[in-house]
Amino acid sequence: MSVKERLGLTTEPLYLMDGSAFIFRAFYAMQSMQRSDGFPTNALFIVTRILLKFLKDEQPTYFGFILDGKGKNFRHETYPEYKANRSATPEPLVQQLDPIKQAVRTLGLHLEISDNCEADDCIASLAARYKKERPVIIIGADKDLKQCLDENVFMWDPGVKQEKLTTLAEFREETGLEPSQWADFQAIIGDSSDNIPGVPGIGPKTAEKIFADYPTLEAIRDNFDALAPTLQKKFADHLENMFTFRTLTTLSTAQCDSLTLDHFRIDPIDGDKTADFLREYELRALLKDVAALAPVSAKVNTPATAKPAASDKPAAKSGTGSMQLGLFDAPAAPAAAPVAGHGSHAPEHGTNGNANRTSSLKLEDVTDVSALPDCSGKRIALVPMGEMLKRPECTMPSLLDMTAEEAKPEACIINVHVEGSDREYRYSGSLTALAGYATTADTVIAPDVKALLSIKSGWRSVESSRWFDLGLAAYLLDPEDRDYSWRRLSARADEFEVAAENPAQLAFALADDFMRRLQGADLVTLMRELELPLIRVLADMEEIGIHIDGTAFTAFLTEVQRELDRLTKAIYEAAGGSFNIRSAQQLGDLLFNKLGLKPKGKTKGGQISTSQAVLEKLAGEHEVIDLILEYRTLEKLRSTYLEPMPRLADAQGRIHTTFNQLATATGRLSSSNPNLQNIPVRGQFGPRMRACFTARKGCKLVSADYSQIELRVLAHCSQDPTLLEAFRNDQDIHSSTASVLFDVPTTEVSSDQRRNAKTINFGLVYGMGPQKLAQELKISLTEAKEFIERYFSKLQQLKAFYEQVEANAKEHGYVTTLIGRRRNVPEIQSGNNQMQSQARRQAINTVIQGSAADIIKIAMLRTAQDAELKTLKARLVLQVHDELLLEVPTENAEAAARRLADIMTGVHPGGTALDVPLKVDYGIGDGWHEAH
Incomplete structure (x- = not known):
């Protein structure tokens, strides 16, 4: 249902x-x-897609696309610091502004550039002028x-x-204000994005x-x-100032x-003209959206015409953000650049290997x-x-999330497509033979x-x-995104104009x-150098598994059950x-109704x-x-x-x-x-639980883990003198x-002072805010804020x-880790303070924890x-965060432990050693607890 229908409008609205x-x-x-050719198209693609969807869903009569004009306006004259904190517009975005304007005009829409004022001022002026004669729908989120x-x-x-x-009614209900009060309201709470300080200490509430x-x-x-003191x-x-x-x-x-x-007034869309524009910028995924609005002549692989030259500056090298936001829920546009493996056997534009x-x-x-066909x-x-069941060589219970209904029980079916071939093959023969066939290929593309x-x-x-x-x-x-299954990936078949019966072609x-x-x-x-080779390592670890002591599990379970009964x-x-x-x-009824305890949350x-x-907060009250x-x-x-883990053990335990x-x-x-990374480590039951995991007969377990790796990464990245000196010494x-x-002096630090420092050291790595710190240290929120402020005033390089x-x-x-892994944080630009704060924590956490994760993966x-560990017959059986666990013949355990520690301390993420040493602690034992 369109917006105008949901609002019950009987007059054609003006959309701004x-x-x-x-x-x-x-x-x-x-x-x-x-x-x-490297020309950036991300903003162009999404804005065009939004406009096409808008035209289809709303079928508007009047629409204006309003842009800010160049240069300063009257606000800068009033307050020279206005928007002084804004960074320059990124070059890849600047490159796309003219094509975006062209896209708007191509779609028959009015483009207005508001010179001498901001787009918001133009929108406000038009809304005030036309609201008496027709509804005005402002498409935007600016507060x-x-x-x-x-x-x-x-x-x-x-x-x-x-x-x-x-x-208007919803605004009044949400804020308790009138729109006429909104500028006053914003004046005192301020706006960091526009560099308007407001009245310090006054928030929205x-x-x-x-x-x-x-x-x-x-x-x-x-x-x-009359105001409170x-x-x-x-x-x-x-x-x-507030005025x-x-x-x-x-x-x-x-x-x-x-x-x-x-x-x-909107002009009719010229389907062919719009389609040519989309082909020019290789946005063919949008062609079907145009076809839904206007006739488009069939053109296959039309050469691009008059492409703007790419800037001398390279396009922004950024990770792809997940567009999980309403109209922004967009797939990426199709590409023309082929994937190359060992060699460079890339198909020419328009051949079977091409994406379009x-x-x-x-x-x-x-x-x-x-x-x-020959794939050499x-x-x-x-x-x-x-589902690849019913055959001895198909041991996976379910491959690539296919269901039993979709499977052919008599065969393991794999669709095969070879570069340059004019057909796709549905193969149901020997998988061993197919694997041997694939060894001669230059590149083997697969979903998982x-x-x-x-x-x-x-x-x-x-x-x-x-x-x-x-x-x-x-x-x-x-x-x-969290979902990278073939079911999810194959949903893009329409985008590449690939037939549903050709999944291998879609994989290309x-x-x-x-x-x-x-x-x-x-x-x-x-x-290529880390994640792909790591797949084989993980597959080997999964196949090897880790040995458990069934008798120890049973004895521990008996004791726990006896205590539960008591x-x-x-x-x-x-x-x-x-x-x-x-x-x-029933527990809530007991605590809050029968016993009359005060609830601590919902x-x-x-x-x-x-x-x-909640129960921890209530501890001691009854x-x-x-x-x-x-x-x-x-x-x-x-x-x-x-109870469940022993049931999961194989015949070898x-x-x-x-x-x-x-x-x-x-x-x-x-x-x-099961989740073996969540096995308790410390506390009353951690050692006993880990003792149930053992080496097989004739072997020992070797455990090696990084000491405070995330804080060491933080010291390296921040170059804070206090942290650097402590780790170096x-x-x-x-x-x-x-x-x-x-x-x-360090010698006079009390146990409470050390505990507080430890809490904030680790807490800030994980993005801990004052509320969480207050809970951890059992202090007031004000004290927690003061503690954080003192922390950063003392460790200014960290700040x-x-x-x-x-x-x-922003x-x-x-943000990126030390080796270039990337995480998108678009909410860092959000006008919602809570979302922006969360994005800030994610950014810091990713740089530090993500870099630590890269280091352990390299290790x-x-x-x-490692050839020496192979000679020692050491097998990697488990990874838990910053810890690696080997199973090694008893006589080789000490040598393997030393070699493992050397490997782990010698990791140089991105080819550069950290400015503080990586420290590794290791142990050897019959069981995991003894080794750790």
Whole structure:
């Protein structure tokens, strides 16, 4: 349903789009998208797609795309510092401005550049002028535009996850204000994006309370003596400044006076002209959207005409942002640059290897590799098409998320396409023979390489350097997406005009597209030299597994169950009766109704929470709370580890976890089915739990882990003298930090001071804010804020580093680790303070934790490839965050431990040694606990 239908409008509205805002959002939300000659096209693609979708859904009559004009305006004369904090517009975005303007005009839309004022002023002026005769729908999210709202003026933001449509009534309900108060409101809370300081210490919540009593700046000034003393202190030095700030936040309604309604009347789309424009910029994915609006003549691989020359400056090398935002939920445009493997056997533009095809390939069923064309030195694509069950060599329970209904039980079906061939093959013969066939190819493209390696059919004979993993490529470009399955990737078939019956041909198109984007984002080296070779390492570790002591598991489970039974009786006695301890509803009824305890939080659904965090807050208020906390700890141990894990062991007593390479935005590995990275380490049960994991007979376990690796990465990246000196001199980092924080010699640092320093050292790496710090240290929020402020005042280089990370994230829309892994943080530009703060924490966390993850991955790869460890028959069996675990023959354990430590300390991420030494602690034992 269109917006005008949802609003019940009977008169054709005037749509006014804040074009500048949407261009910037598009640029930062999806990056590393280029035409084959390197010309950036990310903002052009998304803005054009938004406009095409808008035209289709709304079928408007009047529309204006409003852009900011060049140069300064009246606000700069009033306040020279206005927007002084803005970085220069990135060159790749500047390059796209003219094509975007051309796209707007090509679609028959009115383009207005608001000289001598901002786009918001032009929009406000037009809204004020036309709202009496027709509805005005402002397409934008800039908070300043809220002052335009009226009975006949609406704001619509289709670029958020759940589109937002704001009416005057909704604005009043959300803020308690009138639009006429909005400029005053913004004047006192300030706007960091425009460099308007506002009144220090006054946030939105406080401002809303103030305006409930004093609705204007004049009222605040005239009633200054009636304000609370704390507010008087805040306003005292700003009673005049706030009026200046109001001038900056107030939109002008006297601009763009030469524009008549006819200027905004939409012209019919010329389908062929628009299609030619899209082909020129290689945005063929949008052709079907144009065809839905106007007839388009059939043209296949039309040569681009009059392409703008690429700038002397290279296009922005950025990661592809996940467009998970309403109209911004856009796939990347198709590419022309092919993926190359060992050699450079790239197809010419318009051949079968090219990403832009318009016809399907003939499909042929074969059961023998001899029926397949010669693939020596060529690229091939392999796409498993069934559940691959019912055959001894197909050991995976489900490959590439296909369901049993989709599988052919009598065969393992893999679709095959060979570069240059005019057909695609549906192969159902021997997988071992197919694996041998693939070893002669230059590049083997597949949706999930590890899934193939996990099938015992000879796939490990294909060299790691020859694989191209589509899921891995998609992950590196967009690590926030979380879903890189073939089902998800194949949904782009229409974009490349590939027939559904040709999945291997689609794999070619995707590979070409991904490779071009990986090149644009400087991610090719990361993929080829680390992530692709690591797939084989992970597959080997999964196959080897780790041995468990079944007898130890059983004994531990018996003890835990006995204690659970005792606790159950004690809980019933303390509660005055029996109830289901595992039921949140029954537990809540007991605690908050029968016992009358005060709730400490609610669930997302609004119910009173009985979560672990809530119970910990209630600890000590009633004896039943402590008993339930103890019960939950043991119950988790029983249900998560002790009972299910032994059932997962194979005939040799080994458990085989799955290592997830594509699961985290920072690049860290995770483990599942079962999760062996979550086995307790410390506490009452950690050592006992780890002791259940043992080496096989005749072997030892060797555990080696990095000491405080994330803080060492932080010291290297920030170049903070305190951190550098402590690590270089092998001092206790937390005592050294505490010494600086509390101005005491290191030898006199108390245990509490060290604990506080340790909490903030690690907390800030993970983006801990004052609220979390207050909870951790059990201090007030004010004290926590003061503690953080003192921390950064003492470690000023650290503060400068955090500010630089934030500035880089705002400029580029992404951050990178030491070896170039990238994470997009488009929300860093958000006007929502909560989203912006979260993006800031993600940015810092990614740089530090992501770099630490890269270091351990490099160490894993070198460990697996090390000739000396192979001679010692050492096998890598587990990775847990900063720890590696080997299983080694007893007589070789000490030598293997020393070699492993040498490998780990010798890692140089990005080819450069850290400015502080990497320290590794190692141990040897029959069980994991003893080794660790």
